Amino acid sequence: MSYQVLARKWRPKSFATLVGQEHVVRALTHALDQNRLHHAYLFTGTRGVGKTTLARIMAKALNCEAGVSSTPCGICSACMEIDSGRFIDYIELDAASNRGVDDMTALLERATYAPTMGRYKVYVIDEVHQLSGHAFNAMLKTLEEPPEHVKFILATTDPQKIPVTVLSRCLQFNLKQMPPTLIVDHLSHVLEAEGVAFQPGALRHLAKGAAGSMRDALSLLDQAIAHGAGKVEDEGVRAMLGTVGDEHLFALLDGLVAQDVQAMLEVAKLMDVRSLSFDGGLQELSTLFHRIALAQFAPEALLDEAERSRLAPYAQALDAEYLQLAYQIAIHGRDELSLAPDDYAGFVMTLLRLHAFRPERAGAVKVAAKATTKGAAAPAPVRTAPPAMPTPAPAPSSAVPSAPTPAVPVAPVPATAGAAPAEEDWHALVARLPLSGMSRQLAQHCELSERTESAIRLRLSPVHKHLLGKPQQDKLQSELQAFYGRPLRLEIDVAELETETPAERSRNQQRERQERAIASIEQDPFVRDVVDLFDASIDESTIKPV
Numbered sequence: 092m093s094y095q096v097l098a099r100k101w102r103p104k105s106f107a108t109l110v111g112q113e114h115v116v117r118a119l120t121h122a123l124d125q126n127r128l129h130h131a132y133l134f135t136g137t138r139g140v141g142k143t144t145l146a147r148i149m150a151k152a153l154n155c156e157a158g159v160s161s162t163p164c165g166i167c168s169a170c171m172e173i174d175s176g177r178f179i180d181y182i183e184l185d186a187a188s189n190r191g192v193d194d195m196t197a198l199l200e201r202a203t204y205a206p207t208m209g210r211y212k213v214y215v216i217d218e219v220h221q222l223s224g225h226a227f228n229a230m231l232k233t234l235e236e237p238p239e240h241v242k243f244i245l246a247t248t249d250p251q252k253i254p255v256t257v258l259s260r261c262l263q264f265n266l267k268q269m270p271p272t273l274i275v276d277h278l279s280h281v282l283e284a285e286g287v288a289f290q291p292g293a294l295r296h297l298a299k300g301a302a303g304s305m306r307d308a309l310s311l312l313d314q315a316i317a318h319g320a321g322k323v324e325d326e327g328v329r330a331m332l333g334t335v336g337d338e339h340l341f342a343l344l345d346g347l348v349a350q351d352v353q354a355m356l357e358v359a360k361l362m363d364v365r366s367l368s369f370d371g372g373l374q375e376l377s378t379l380f381h382r383i384a385l386a387q388f389a390p391e392a393l394l395d396e397a398e399r400s401r402l403a404p405y406a407q408a409l410d411a412e413y414l415q416l417a418y419q420i421a422i423h424g425r426d427e428l429s430l431a432p433d434d435y436a437g438f439v440m441t442l443l444r445l446h447a448f449r450p451e452r453a454g455a456v457k458v459a460a461k462a463t464t465k466g467a468a469a470p471a472p473v474r475t476a477p478p479a480m481p482t483p484a485p486a487p488s489s490a491v492p493s494a495p496t497p498a499v500p501v502a503p504v505p506a507t508a509g510a511a512p513a514e515e516d517w518h519a520l521v522a523r524l525p526l527s528g529m530s531r532q533l534a535q536h537c538e539l540s541e542r543t544e545s546a547i548r549l550r551l552s553p554v555h556k557h558l559l560g561k562p563q564q565d566k567l568q569s570e571l572q573a574f575y576g577r578p579l580r581l582e583i584d585v586a587e588l589e590t591e592t593p594a595e596r597s598r599n600q601q602r603e604r605q606e607r608a609i610a611s612i613e614q615d616p617f618v619r620d621v622v623d624l625f626d627a628s629i630d631e632s633t634i635k636p637v
Contacts, residue, residue, distance in 0.1 A: 098309040101281055103144055104151075104174060106161055111273050111305065112141055115264045119145070120161040123152050128159075129262045131234055131243040133219075135250040136266030139306030142246040143183075145266075146215040147173055149244060150181045154209035169209055180209035184216045192225040199233045202241050212241050219245040220252035227254050234260045268303025271295065277305065278312055282323065287316055289323035296328045335362065335372040338557035340379050345532045345558070347417075347445055348408045349594065355442045357528040359435065369438040370428055377421035384414050401554050408598065412632075413450055420444050450632040518593045524574060530566035533558040535594040537583065546580040547571055552592075556585045608636040 103109040106116045115134075122128060132149070134142040148163070151170045155163035163170050172178040184198065198214065206212045216222075222230075234243060234257065245261060247253060275294045282289045297315060301308035311332075312323070319327040329336050339358050346354035362372060385392045386399060386406040393399040409417070424441030431437030517539035526534055536558060537549040551559065568581035591599075609631050612618055621627055 096310070097281060097285075097313050098306045101309060103141070104148070104165055105163065106148055106152075109141060109144065109148070110277055111269045112145070112266050115145065115266060118264065119149065123159060123161040126159065128153075128242070130237050130241070131245065131261040133245045133247070133250070133253075133258065133261035133263040134266060135247055135263065137248055137268055137303060139301075139304030139308075140266045140268060141305070142266060143215065143217060145264075146183075146213075146244040146246060147181075149242075150178070150211075150213040150215070153211045153213060153242060154178070154180065159210070178209065180206040180212045182212070182214050184214065186216050186218045186221045190222050190226060192223060192229050195222065195226040195229045199230060202233065203238060206240050210240075213244060214241065215244045215246065217246045218248065219257075220247045220249045224254075227257055231256055231260070269301070269305050269308070270303075271298035274298035274301055274305060274308045278308060281309070281312065287321065287323060290325045292325040293323045293328040296325070296332060296334055297323075300332050300334070330365075333366065333368045333371065335367050335375050338560065339367070339372070340375055341555070341557040342529055342532065343376065343442070344379070344405055345536075345555070347449075348405065349532065349535070349597075350446065350449060351528075351532070352443070352446050354528045354532055355446065356439065359439050359442060362438075363435050369434040370425060372438060373421050373425040373428070373441060377418055377425070380414060380418040380421060383409065384411070384418070387411055387414065404554055410450060413448070416448055417445055420448065518596060520574075521593045524567075524570045526567065526570060529558060529560065530563040530570075532594075533563045533583075534567055535597070536592050538588050538590050538592050540584065545578070546582060548582045548584065550584050550586050550588060552588050553585050559583060559585070604636040605634070608634050 106120055109116055134145055136142055151163035151165070151173050152161060153159055154169045154173070156167040156169055157164045165171075165174075169178060173181050176183070182198075184194075189195075202212060202214065233241075237243065243261075245253075245257075250258070250263070275291070275298050278294045278297060279289070279291070282294075293315065297308055297311045300311055315323045315328050315331060318331045328334075339362060342358045343355055346352070346358065362369065382393065382398070383402050383405050386402040388411070390399055390403075390406075393402070420441060424437065424444065427441075428434055428437040431440065517537070520539075521534045524534065532555075533551070536555040537551050539547070540550045541548040564581060564583065568579065571581060572579050612629060612634055618629070622629065
């Protein structure tokens, strides 16, 4: 026997097995059980949500040999022939290829004759919006007052193109798109029944690719089973769909938060090597910005607790105003991909734009002054005094705190250099290692758990487990071996952290420097005089510590 595709094999054959359209099933079930049957039904919705399937179930419910009910037996000759498409009184018409007035006239002439085998003649007109205007006019009278033995079921993906005179003669049911969680549950049920091994993450990618269509999801599932040689695995599905994984997206976010352009560019190179879709990457990135904004303003809107905890650090690290700007940059960058020299260049420029518009990169202080009287003279330009040289004498308690001196990066120490830092000073060790990109991100988000003569054990928060790529671990291990001058085994455990990581300390220090810089400007006598004189305000986003 030839193979039957999953979309046909698992096509629902009763109202009980139809998923995702409970509001339509409830209305049709009550109408059938109470014998309150309309003569014309219109099912609308996107492709693959159950329009034709509902029509077949309705035809079985009307013509089942056990009687009209919402639970057709499914084993009588009428039910089985309708399922196989051989029932003579069940007529499916494709309006895309039979759209003329002559086709409609011939159909209506046949409708006047009594059914041959069933209780009702059921006419299903698919994609009815493609009928010509004359064809619609020809069917109006029969659609309004058809013979007692005729039922019309119309289906369309574009109800706006159907004349209102037709809409007013039908009971209209709008079928909803399938939510991803429902698609994942249904695909899990199908795979368990088929005996196919799968990973839940792979099904989430398939549900997202199906875009609300259960038929598309089952077709993609067929393709994924073939691609994975009988298994549905996360890595294989992402390679098949060309989708951007979460590890790439969160690596981009980590680079953006840390203002590490090189790390962001390495992610872009990795996507280019793997031939991942840059359009899809920007789409997923804008979706991620949207979810982070929800985590900032309405965390209860994120029903998944794991997602809420994973996005919480980014919601704290990114300003609400910048997050809105980043969302706009991502969606506009996606629109401009077709205008770029190539997709890679357009994607990289979008990443650079996200970095360039970070508030911390703003220029000198700007004082937004507004005159209190209509002819007031403009204030003289504000001149910032050069930073004073540090003196050994302690400053009095009332003095304005001076901006701290920029930290000088520590040069990498070769393997033959002196003793390594103390075991607990992982921060100093990370500063000495010549790391860059994602391997540097991995080291900065870890804490030292244990160090022996042959191994170094680190601990990484579950929030940043996407950094655990093999290239990053290999790079970090090789640099540690070069630093200590002996073979070392690197072990990284994913667990909750107990101490402050280098990345957290860097963020905290940067925030403290920013707060001190703002306080220094606000307490400056000259700035305070300008603010009082011109009723001005200080734009804190333009203050940058030096």
